[in-house]
Amino acid sequence: MSTSPAPGPVRVGVLGASSIAARRTLPALRETPDTVITAIASRERAKAESFASRFDCEAVHGYERLLERDDIDAVYVSVPNALHSSWVRSALEAGKHVLAEKPLTTCAVDTTALTRLAREHHLVLRENLAFVHHGFHRSVADLVAKGRIGQLRHVDAAFCFPPLPPQDVRYRPELGGGALLDAGIYPVRLAQYFLGDDLTVAGAVLRHDPASDVDVAGSVVLASATGQIATLSFGFLHTYGSRYTLWGSDARLSVDRAFTPPPTAAPLLRIERQNHAEEIVLPAEHQFANSVAAFAAAVRQTVAVGSDRDHDSWAATTVRTAELIDAIAKSAIRVTATEDI
Numbered sequence: 001m002s003t004s005p006a007p008g009p010v011r012v013g014v015l016g017a018s019s020i021a022a023r024r025t026l027p028a029l030r031e032t033p034d035t036v037i038t039a040i041a042s043r044e045r046a047k048a049e050s051f052a053s054r055f056d057c058e059a060v061h062g063y064e065r066l067l068e069r070d071d072i073d074a075v076y077v078s079v080p081n082a083l084h085s086s087w088v089r090s091a092l093e094a095g096k097h098v099l100a101e102k103p104l105t106t107c108a109v110d111t112t113a114l115t116r117l118a119r120e121h122h123l124v125l126r127e128n129l130a131f132v133h134h135g136f137h138r139s140v141a142d143l144v145a146k147g148r149i150g151q152l153r154h155v156d157a158a159f160c161f162p163p164l165p166p167q168d169v170r171y172r173p174e175l176g177g178g179a180l181l182d183a184g185i186y187p188v189r190l191a192q193y194f195l196g197d198d199l200t201v202a203g204a205v206l207r208h209d210p211a212s213d214v215d216v217a218g219s220v221v222l223a224s225a226t227g228q229i230a231t232l233s234f235g236f237l238h239t240y241g242s243r244y245t246l247w248g249s250d251a252r253l254s255v256d257r258a259f260t261p262p263p264t265a266a267p268l269l270r271i272e273r274q275n276h277a278e279e280i281v282l283p284a285e286h287q288f289a290n291s292v293a294a295f296a297a298a299v300r301q302t303v304a305v306g307s308d309r310d311h312d313s314w315a316a317t318t319v320r321t322a323e324l325i326d327a328i329a330k331s332a333i334r335v336t337a338t339e340d341i
Contacts, residue, residue: 026051039052089117097302156230179214
């Protein structure tokens with residue numbers, strides 16, 4: 001059974017002192033009224049102490065010690081991708097709710113197993129893919145549903161950024177590195193958001209870097225059961241780009257800064273018809289704070305009624321994302337990146 005939070009905010013322990021944790025999720029956990037950071041664990045004592053000082057909590061040397069604590073209701077997992085599965089499992093088995101950095105695991109089999117374990121233990125498990133919690137995507141979906149672009153025919157999306165420092169964990173295959181898992185998950189989930197989970201991989205290319213032995217870029221074509229098409233691009237070799245375009249029978253809707261909008265930035269949508277263009281500015285939101293708040297709300301609801309009412313729909317979509325990524329990796333044509341990264 002799940003840990004019952006004490007009155008007040010959900011008490012969160014952190015596994016891993018990562019860059020994304022420091023820059024995005026830990027500030028959101030600290031600033032969200034429904035969560036409080038109790039302790040941060042790292043395998044490096046100095047790093048745990050540095051993070052704990054910054055986020056005003058207790059430092060813990062070693063992940064196991066954090067999971068043994070009874071003053072923690074939930075665990076935020078931010079270790080390298082290849083370690084997600086084992087530590088999420090350990091946290092669930094310790095009776096903790098879990099918010100895990102994306103990807104939840106590196107393969108669909110492990111993702112499926114963890115979603116089943118969470119349900120069996122009546123625990124909340126969520127993948128911290130923050131962009132789906134930003135309200136402007138719902139606004140876009142509402143515009144599409146109202147026929148503002150006619151019938152949706154094609155989704156085109158990309159999330160790309162320049163090369164990372166050579167020592168970055170995303171260049172280490174044994175730790176689950178590579179562009180598909182790190183950046184490709186965003187446009188894949190975006191395609192699911194607008195076209196549904198019934199998608200098939202029609203083709204894929206992954207650009208392999210022989211020096212690091214990971215994929216550093218790629219493109220994918222997906223097909224929906226109703227004949228819609230998605231073309232997706234991602235990688236570590238490009239100038240920054242984070243955008244999508246929905247092509248309809250009557251108009252085209254475009255969004256820039258789609259996956260990583262700053263909390264203070266008001267998203268801009270552009271709808272273009274043959275002889276007319278319209279721009280719509282939507283409210284700024286903090287998508288990481290929204291993700292954390294949604295997780296905390298699910299924990300509270302689960303403790304109150306004994307089950308996570310959104311688990312099945314969340315699990316189905318998350319598992320399907322993992323299945324699509326598996327299928328992309330399995331079917332992709334691989335080309336070699338010849339220039340230095």
